Amino acid sequence: MHADLLDILRCPYCGSRLDLVRSLFHRADGDTISDGVLGCECCVFPIVDGIPVLHLHPAAVTARGHLEAGKPDLALRAMVGLDGENEAEQFEAAAASSDSTFKDIVAALGPRFEAGYFLYRFSDPTFVVADAVVRAVAGTVLRGGGRALDICGGSGHLTRALVPLSSPAPVLADLFFPKIWLARRFTAPGAVPVCCDGNSPLPFVRGAFDFAMCADAFMFIWTKRQFVGEMCRAVDGAARATVLINHTHNQLVWSPSHGQALTPSAYRNLFEGVQPRVLAESRLFAGVVKGDGLDLGYTDELEALNREAALTLIASTVSDVFAVHPIQSPKPSGGEWRINPLYQVREETGLIRATLHFPSPDYEDEYRACREYLPDEVSIDAAALKALQDGGSPESMWEWVRRRVVVELPRKYC
């Protein structure tokens, strides 16, 4: 981490400024700190492999002990959550190789880490709508500059969209250290990772950000009232202060991995004094998939919201946010254009024939809405795909990009 991050970090418990404890073991190159211990007025926190860990869960306490003993490698093992020697060596070998992909390192982290479908994340229906909302809202709010926070951002799949929009660089915060570690290397290089607990006060100074978001995670936060208060505090005083909560489940409608969801009116009341816009995700999804645009200005009636599986909440001082945003083709963010990994591919002379193939019946069931944009069979002009991959913009490819048959994946993703 760069030492200037200390200007916006604060202890989550006493609120005081944090500084590197120079009398304890640390490694730094100029203003870049890779390992060490941060101290405030009430406690001490580790910096592990360049990532500040601002909570007191057992792994963080163990890691701090290893750092004080001058053993940064063991501190990293503790934060990654590898107990066995074999597991740890597998991870360290994969991490040390510059050829390793995101998929290789996920495999080395073992089955406990990612049971899910990260390979298909860039085309799943939740992502497709959330990505469009993030680009529209953050793109509007941060037009003249400003900093973004993605709290509970996991492996950074949506933070990736914030990297070109946020200046200074966006902060990606999450409790799960290996996820933000992977994000820094693969999915959201350029974002600044901070490890912290969303159920505690956020470790940032008031008004450090202009835009704060939380996607696909709010229903898993227990301290929701505090969390919303903390997101509002993080942007307090900013001229274009905006809080976005994407894809939070509705207590009234069952969904897989339901979490501790609230009703639409309870979500609205959490903001106390600010009137957030509560939007129906299925309506936003339809606008994105049909290419009609993303209507963030529409007022969804409470009865309609009560029937929704998932909701989007926006509190913003920027009136331009609450408008119809045209659907833009996904913009390249330094990755590479590939055929969506959900397709099985065979090549014929000059043509790529791709067939949709779900990894499991569970995936097909949970994400069946992707059939609204992913066709069963497609034939793609191989030369046009090659031109796109070489930096051109062949018109025939944009339909496939818009429909997520061709996706931009981070480099060395799989």
Ligand SMILES: [Zn+2]
């Ligand atoms: Zn403190």
